[in-house]
Amino acid sequence: MLPGTRMLERPGAGGPAGPGRTGGPFFGRPGDSGAVPLPEISPGRIGVWLIVGAVVVLFAAFTSTYVSRRVEPDWQTGPLPAILWVNTIVLLASSAALEWARRGSARGADVVARTALGLTTLLGAAFLAGQVTAWRQLVGAGVYLASNPHAGFFYLLTGTHAVHLAGGVGALAYAWWKVRILAANADAMVGALAIYWHFVDVLWLYVFAILFWF
Amino acid sequence: MAVTHDAAHAEHELTFIQKYIFSQDHKIIGIQYLLTSLLMAVIGGTLAMLIRMQLGWPGTKWGLASMLFPGGFQGGQMKPDFYLTVVTMHGTIMIFFVLTTVLSGGFGNFLIPLQIGARDMAFPWLNMVSYWLLVPSIVVLLASFFVAGGAAGGGWTAYPPLSAIPGAAPGSGLGQTLWLISLAILIVALLFGSLNYITTIFQMRARGLSLMRLPLTIWGLFVTAILMLLSFPVLFAAAIMLLFDRLAGTSFFVPTGVVVGGQLLSHTGGNPLLWQHLFWFLGHPEVYVLILPAMGMVSDIIAANGRKPIFGYQFMVGSICAIGILSFLVWGHHMYTSGMHPLVGTAFMATTLAIAIPSAVKTFNWLASLWRARIYFTSAMLFAIGFVSLFVTGGLTGIFLAQPPVDIHFQDTFFVVAHFHFVMASASLFGVFGGLYFWFPKMFGRMMNERLGRIHFWLTFVGIYATFFPMHFLGFGGMMRRVYSIQLYQHLRDLQPLNVFVSLAAFGLGLAQLIFMYNFLYSLFRGPKAERNPWRATTLEWQAPSPPPHGNWGHHLPEVHRWAYDYSVPGAAEDYTPQTVPAAPVPAHGSAPHGGSG
Numbered sequence: 001m002l003p004g005t006r007m008l009e010r011p012g013a014g015g016p017a018g019p020g021r022t023g024g025p026f027f028g029r030p031g032d033s034g035a036v037p038l039p040e041i042s043p044g045r046i047g048v049w050l051i052v053g054a055v056v057v058l059f060a061a062f063t064s065t066y067v068s069r070r071v072e073p074d075w076q077t078g079p080l081p082a083i084l085w086v087n088t089i090v091l092l093a094s095s096a097a098l099e100w101a102r103r104g105s106a107r108g109a110d111v112v113a114r115t116a117l118g119l120t121t122l123l124g125a126a127f128l129a130g131q132v133t134a135w136r137q138l139v140g141a142g143v144y145l146a147s148n149p150h151a152g153f154f155y156l157l158t159g160t161h162a163v164h165l166a167g168g169v170g171a172l173a174y175a176w177w178k179v180r181i182l183a184a185n186a187d188a189m190v191g192a193l194a195i196y197w198h199f200v201d202v203l204w205l206y207v208f209a210i211l212f213w214f
Numbered sequence: 215m216a217v218t219h220d221a222a223h224a225e226h227e228l229t230f231i232q233k234y235i236f237s238q239d240h241k242i243i244g245i246q247y248l249l250t251s252l253l254m255a256v257i258g259g260t261l262a263m264l265i266r267m268q269l270g271w272p273g274t275k276w277g278l279a280s281m282l283f284p285g286g287f288q289g290g291q292m293k294p295d296f297y298l299t300v301v302t303m304h305g306t307i308m309i310f311f312v313l314t315t316v317l318s319g320g321f322g323n324f325l326i327p328l329q330i331g332a333r334d335m336a337f338p339w340l341n342m343v344s345y346w347l348l349v350p351s352i353v354v355l356l357a358s359f360f361v362a363g364g365a366a367g368g369g370w371t372a373y374p375p376l377s378a379i380p381g382a383a384p385g386s387g388l389g390q391t392l393w394l395i396s397l398a399i400l401i402v403a404l405l406f407g408s409l410n411y412i413t414t415i416f417q418m419r420a421r422g423l424s425l426m427r428l429p430l431t432i433w434g435l436f437v438t439a440i441l442m443l444l445s446f447p448v449l450f451a452a453a454i455m456l457l458f459d460r461l462a463g464t465s466f467f468v469p470t471g472v473v474v475g476g477q478l479l480s481h482t483g484g485n486p487l488l489w490q491h492l493f494w495f496l497g498h499p500e501v502y503v504l505i506l507p508a509m510g511m512v513s514d515i516i517a518a519n520g521r522k523p524i525f526g527y528q529f530m531v532g533s534i535c536a537i538g539i540l541s542f543l544v545w546g547h548h549m550y551t552s553g554m555h556p557l558v559g560t561a562f563m564a565t566t567l568a569i570a571i572p573s574a575v576k577t578f579n580w581l582a583s584l585w586r587a588r589i590y591f592t593s594a595m596l597f598a599i600g601f602v603s604l605f606v607t608g609g610l611t612g613i614f615l616a617q618p619p620v621d622i623h624f625q626d627t628f629f630v631v632a633h634f635h636f637v638m639a640s641a642s643l644f645g646v647f648g649g650l651y652f653w654f655p656k657m658f659g660r661m662m663n664e665r666l667g668r669i670h671f672w673l674t675f676v677g678i679y680a681t682f683f684p685m686h687f688l689g690f691g692g693m694m695r696r697v698y699s700i701q702l703y704q705h706l707r708d709l710q711p712l713n714v715f716v717s718l719a720a721f722g723l724g725l726a727q728l729i730f731m732y733n734f735l736y737s738l739f740r741g742p743k744a745e746r747n748p749w750r751a752t753t754l755e756w757q758a759p760s761p762p763p764h765g766n767w768g769h770h771l772p773e774v775h776r777w778a779y780d781y782s783v784p785g786a787a788e789d790y791t792p793q794t795v796p797a798a799p800v801p802a803h804g805s806a807p808h809g810g811s812g
Contacts, residue, residue, distance in 0.1 A: 043336040046413045054405055054447045061451035061495070065488055070333065072483050146436060146463035149483060 094123035228240025236475025244324030272699035272715025300560035305370030328755035345755035363387030408439035422774035494545035509647020519595035520587030523779035533572030544652035593667025597648035608637025627690025655744030677723030
C-alpha cells in the first residue's frame with residue numbers, strides 16, 4: 001500500500017488473523033489452528049434435529065389453520081374411534097422398547113439391542129395398522145374427508161403424522177437389518193433414530209390431544 | 215474437464231453414470247443444479263418476453279409466436295387465459311426454479327464444502343436425492359403447459375378461491391393441481407438440501423475455521439438454509455390443504471357461498487385469507503432466500519477485486535442474521551389491503567421498516583469496502599457493484615411499500631412489480647452473474663471471456679434500469695399488475711407509449727443474455743485454462759486445483775490460520791494472504807496499530 005493512503009479500516013488491525021481469532025468455539029481460540037469448531041456431534045444427530053425442526057414447523061402451520069377454523073360457528077368435534085387409545089398405548093410401548101434398544105446398544109449388549117429393535121419395529125407397524133383401522137371405522141360410519149371440518153383435519157393430521165411415522169418404521173427396519181444381518185454396530189444410528197422416534201411419539205400425543213380436547 | 219492424477223486414481227471405479235448423472239459429488243450436483251436452473255431461466259425469460267409482447271402491443275397478431283404456442287393464441291392474438299398462465303409461470307419458474315435453485319442448489323452445493331475445507335457434504339446420498347427430486351418437479355411443472363386448460367393461471371401466489379376451485383377459470387384446472395404437486399416435490403428437494411448445508415457448515419469445517427472466520431458467502435448460504443428449513447414446510451402444509459380442497463372437496467380455504475358458473479358450491483366455512491398468511495409466511499423469507507446468498511457472494515467478490523478486507527465483517531454477519539430473523543416477522547406487509555386491523559398493519563410496518571437497518575448496514579459496508587480500493591473492474595466485480603446499485607434502488611421503494619397508507623394505493627400495481635424486480639429479482643440475478651464470472655474458473659477449469667463479460671454487464675445493467683425503472687411510473691399511473699391489456703381501461707390508455715418503451719428495453723435485455731450464453735458455452739470448451747487462483751483470492755476454494763478433483767484436497771485437508779479477508783495486509787509479501795498461511799510469516803508491524811478499536 002502506498003504511504004499516506006487513508007483507509008476506513010486497518011487491515012491486520014488486532015493481529016493478522018482478523019476477527020474470529022479469540023473467545024471460545026464461536027470465535028475460535030488464540031492461534032487456533034488446532035481448535036475443533038464445536039463439540040463432536042454426529043452429523044446424523046444434527047440431521048435428525050433439523051428434520052424435527054422442519055416437522056414442527058409443518059405441524060405448527062396445520063395447527064394455526066386448525067385453531068382459526070375451529071372457532072367458526074359450524075364446528076363440531078367428530079366421533080373418537082376407540083382404537084386410538086390402543087394405538088396410543090402401542091406407540092408409547094414402542095418408545096419404551098426403543099429406549100431399551102438404545103441402552104442395550106450403548107453398553108454393547110447386541111442381543112438385547114436387536115431384540116428390542118425388532119420389537120420397536122413391530123410395534124411401530126402395529127400402530128400404523130391401528131391407524132388404518134381407525135380410518136376404516138370412520139369411513140364405515142360415513143365420516144369422509146369432506147364430511148365436516150373436523151373430519152378434514154382428522155384425516156389431514158393423522159395422515160401426515162402416519163407418513164412421518166412410516167418413515168421412522170422404515171429407518172427402524174433398516175437399523176434392525178444392520179444389526180441382525182450385518183452384525184454391524186448401529187449405536188450412532190440407534191441414538192439418532194431414538195430422537196426421531198420419541199419425537200413422532202410426542203407428536204402423536206399432540207395431534208391426538210388437539211383433535212379431541214382443545 | 216481436466217482430472218488430476220489423484221482424482222483419476224480415486225475415481226477409477228466410478229462409471230460415467232455414477233460420476234456425472236447419479237453423482238454424489240457435491241461439485242457435480244452443484245453444476246447439475248446450476249445448468250438446470252440456467253435452462254429454466256431460458257424458459258422463464260422467454261415467458262417474460264411474451265408478457266412484454268402483449269403489454270407493448272395488445273391486440274397485435276403475432277404469426278411466429280402463435281405457431282410456437284398454438285393453444286395460447288387465437289387468430290394470431292394472445293388469449294387472456296394464456297397471458298395469465300404466462301405471468302403465473304414466469305413468476306413461479308423465476309423464483310422457485312431459477313433463483314432459489316441456482317443460489318442454494320448451484321452455488322451452495324459447489325461452494326460450501328470447498329470454502330469450508332471439507333471433502334464433500336455431510337450427506338452426499340441425500341444430496342443426490344435432492345437434485346433428482348428437482349427433475350421430476352420440473353417435469354410436472356412443464357407438463358402442466360400441455361394439459362387441458364393449460365398451466366396454472368392464478369398468479370405465483372396461487373390465492374384461493376381461484377386456485378382452490380377447479381372450475382373457476384381455465385388456469386384453475388389440472389394445471390393448478392400439477393403446480394401444487396410440482397411445488398410440493400420441490401420443497402422436499404430443497405429441505406434435503408438445506409438439511410445438508412446446515413449440518414455440513416456446522417460439523418465439517420476445516421481445522422481452525424471458526425464461524426467468525428467463514429467467508430460471507432458461507433454465512434449467506436447458512437442463514438438461507440435455516441430460512442428454507444423453517445419456512446418451506448409451511449408452504450408444504452398449505453399446498454397439501456389446497457390440494458385437499460381441490461381434489462377431496464374439503465373446505466380449508468374455500469368460504470361458504472362461492473358461486474361458480476351460476477352454481478353454488480358445497481364448500482362451507484373455509485378462509486381464503488388463511489392461505490395468504492401461510493403463503494407469505496414462506497413467501498417473505500423466500501425473498502431473502504434469494505438475496506442473502508447473493509449478498510454473501512457479492513461481499514467476497516468486492517473484497518477480492520478491491521484488494522481490501524470487507525469493511526465491518528462482524529456487522530456483515532450480524533446483519534445477515536438480523537435480516538434472517540426479521541424475515542419471519544414481516545409477512546403481513548403483503549396483506550395490508552386484506553382487511554387487516556390497522557394496529558396489526560402498523561406492527562408489520564414497524565418490523566418491515568426495521569429491515570432497512572441491517573440492509574443499510576450492509577450497503578454502507580460495501581461502499582466502505584470500495585472506498586479508496588484498488589478496484590479491478592472484472593466482469594464479476596461489475597456485477598457485484600451493479601448488485602449494490604439495484605439493491606439500493608429496489609430497497610428504497612421497499613420503504614414506500616412498507617407503509618400501509620402508501621401500500622394501499624400501490625397494492626397490485628406496476629410500482630410493486632418494479633420494486634421486487636429490482637430488489638429481489640434483478641439484484642439476485644446480478645449476484646448469480648457475478649458468482650458465475652467469479653467461480654466459473656473453479657467450476658470448469660477454464661476462464662470466461664472478460665471483454666464479452668463487460669459488454670454483457672453494461673447491456674444488462676442499462677437494460678434492467680430501462681425495463682424496470684419506468685414501471686414505477688406505470689404504477690403511479692394506476693396500471694395493475696397481471697392486467698391483460700391496458701386498452702380495456704380508459705384511464706390507462708395514455709400509458710401505452712411507456713409500455714412500448716419498456717417492452718423494447720426488455721427485448722434488448724433479453725438479447726443481451728445471448729452474449730452471456732455464448733460466452734458461457736464457448737468458454738466451457740474453448741476458454742483458456744484456468745490456474746488455481748486466477749483472482750489471487752484468499753478463501754480456501756482457491757487452494758484446490760481448478761476444477762477440484764473428487765475429494766477436493768488430495769491427501770491432506772487444508773488447515774486455516776486466519777480469516778477470509780487478509781487483503782493488502784501491511785508488511786505482507788503479496789496483497790493477499792490465503793487463509794491457509796500460518797500467522798508467523800506475516801508480521802503485523804508497520805502502520806497498523808495492534809488491538810485497535812477497528
